[in-house]
Amino acid sequence: MNAPRIPYLPANLAEPAALVSAIRARRGGALLELDRMLLHSPALASGWNAFLGEVRSGLALDPKLRELAMCVVAVLNGAEYEFVHHAPVYLAAGGTQAQLDAMRDPERASGNTALFDATERAALALTVEMTRSIRVEDGTFAAVRDQLGEQQTVELVGVIAAYNMVSRFLVALGVTPG
Template sequence: MPRIPYQPADLAEPKELVDAIRKRRGGNLLNLDRMLLQSAPFARGWNAFLGEVRTGLELSPKLRELAMCVVAVLNGAAYEFQHHAPEFIKAGGTAQQVEAMQRSDTLGHDFSLFDSIERTAILLTIEMTRKIEVSDATFAAVRAALPNEQQVVELVGVIATYNMVSRFLVALGVEPE
């Protein structure tokens, strides 16, 4: 049960904002959108920022979605995982990898289903999410794994962004559709 009521699914105002969110979502408002629309300025900024994070980065969609899924698991954000696990598979991930991510012990111990770049991204995600501070060794591994500094910054940014998303979802009790 959400801690604050969602805005109605048929919300029409503020028209420009609601239309922009519906356009990005393929016509519908998700429960997340309906919660965000409690604050038009917040929803406007979120829509623009997350739209860029989802579609405007050079970082591979597979690594982006992997990081989003790992953050979701670590933070107990079922809503986030439900939305991003299918995107991870569409980007080249496997159902076995999705299952492995859902086992919290796997995130700490068994990376065998993931390639070396994915393992490095998982390690960075774990450190950023659980400890905030990233070890020099992990950061060096990320720099070595990715082709350029832009992608390093983008991976760090995705992890930070989806920690924000998961915390918003969990704190407000946003439910999966």
């Protein structure tokens, strides 16, 4: 196991009490390694908890598509911690193990008509383009918008953008699965 670049705060951290309580409540009681890194900056941890809490549970976007995007961002950016935490959520949201395995090669998965429907393939292509080159081709964007409509397209773009932020934070600080 690689050590993080900055030591994690203790798992039994109690202060700042309101913030630690809010994070624990969102996480089901425990502080993850990510939280224990974020809490080095209470202001960052507070905003992160509120923002990512909404991204995780406040959107109209299908949870399976949300988690698909999160897992693919993790693969593309080498953020295994992110993948390990989101893969079970993807499966719980209706994804299959075969789909999850295929996502380890996102470019190929985006053309896989046997495992992914048109909406999933469009989401895969969007995730790859946003993560790899930032700019999205008109055809890719149109395919997503045709499948999802405006609100859910905006939400999917937001999920991909947010989890690129998450993966970059994890990788830069050396947060790995523990």
